[in-house]
């Protein structure tokens with residue numbers, strides 16, 4: 396361009412143009428810094444990794460103080476103890492397993508994304524409980540590979556107790572993506588990091604009774620078919636079992652899947668029937684009670700949390716070491732799956748009767764046909780394999796377990812005037 400042709404070429408203009416350049420480059424500089432921090436692995440945005448979830452918090456991790464907390468929490472305090480990474484540690488089963496491990500001297504580090512599938516204040520209260528017991532929960536998503544790698548760099552975990560998952564059979568119709576995200580992509584993300592770790596950890600993870608789907612032969616045994624799931628939730632848990640097979644076969648990871656049967660108890664999940672029935676009975680609201688064709692009984696093998704915890708610890712204690720390292724398999728590794736149930740199915744109507752007695756309030760029962768949205772009519776576990784291999788022996792019947800749940804529920808929601816914001 397011919398500068399002399401430009402009408403205002405002079406000192407004043409040069410000054411303006413320098414100022415404009417300075418402003419421009421300042422913006423560029425600030426922009427670059429912003430992008431750098433936004434994309435940095437030590438500031439992971441879970442929500443960008445998971446658009447299908449209703450809400451995920453942005454978490455930050457990293458730094459010497461954070462690493463110290465991670466190390467301290469995972470430090471083993473007993474002879475022959477484990478260092479265990481518990482995913483889903485702020486969840487129902489995760490909280491109970493974490494505190495049981497810590498109590499016996501294992502090192503425990505929690506990981507949880509604190510999503511709002513149900514009331515996150517309950518998750519925060521569980522976190523506070525664990526914090527008092529010396530368990531630190533890292534806030535992050537299992538799909539965050541950089542975070543997982545960092546955790547394994549800081550702590551050579553001997554075991555992973557993988558309980559992070561999208562649970563609930565009916566919600567799968569509302570938010571199918573969240574099941575794929577957590578139960579499939581998240582599981583693969585975790586296994587990818589575990590397979591590369593040296594030493595590779597042994598992994599125990601939560602499958603589900605729902606894999607038995609539409610089977611009619613009872614009790615359900617591990618040898619039974621699991622190829623007719625009734626919900627996407629069940630299908631993702633079944634997929635998890637196949638994925639476990641693959642990582643065991645290719646990389647020598649030791650993997651144990653636990654098929655939980657309708658776990659209930661104190662600090663439970665507000666989306667589960669026993670929990671929101673309690674809330675609704677107390678509020679005088681009617682409760683939907685499902686029944687099968689021709690008034691057929693709908694029943695569950697309800698299993699108390701303390702029994703499940705014993706099963707989880709039994710699985711960790713009997714897990715053999717993984718055989719690979721740094722992504723290479725050195726030999727065949729252990730691959731197991733166990734039912735963890737109560738072997739005593741109880742009709743849902745009986746569950747309601749027990750709750751009525753414990754709460755001293757009559758329920759407004761609204762009996763309706765079992766919807767075709769993922770539910771199966773009954774579950775019943777054969778637990779002989781878990782008994783033989785893990786020493787698993789449930790001891791709590793539904794009456795006793797619900798009594799403990801109701802005591803906790805009344806206590807928890809009356810203290811500090813907390814609201815049972817269940818669903």
Ligand SMILES: O=C(O)[C@H]1O[C@H](OP(=O)(O)OP(=O)(O)OC[C@H]2O[C@@H](n3ccc(=O)[nH]c3=O)[C@H](O)[C@@H]2O)[C@H](O)[C@@H](O)[C@H]1O
Nearest residue numbers: 562563603604605655656657667668669683684685743770
């Ligand atoms: O073992 C599992 O693998 C699963 O267990 C749990 O699923 P479910 O056994 O379906 O528990 P839950 O919803 O409490 O319904 C209990 C009973 O109440 C009946 N039910 C339910 C809702 C309702 O409104 N009315 C009703 O009668 C209903 O028909 C059922 O008979 C976990 O949620 C799931 O994450 C998974 O872990």
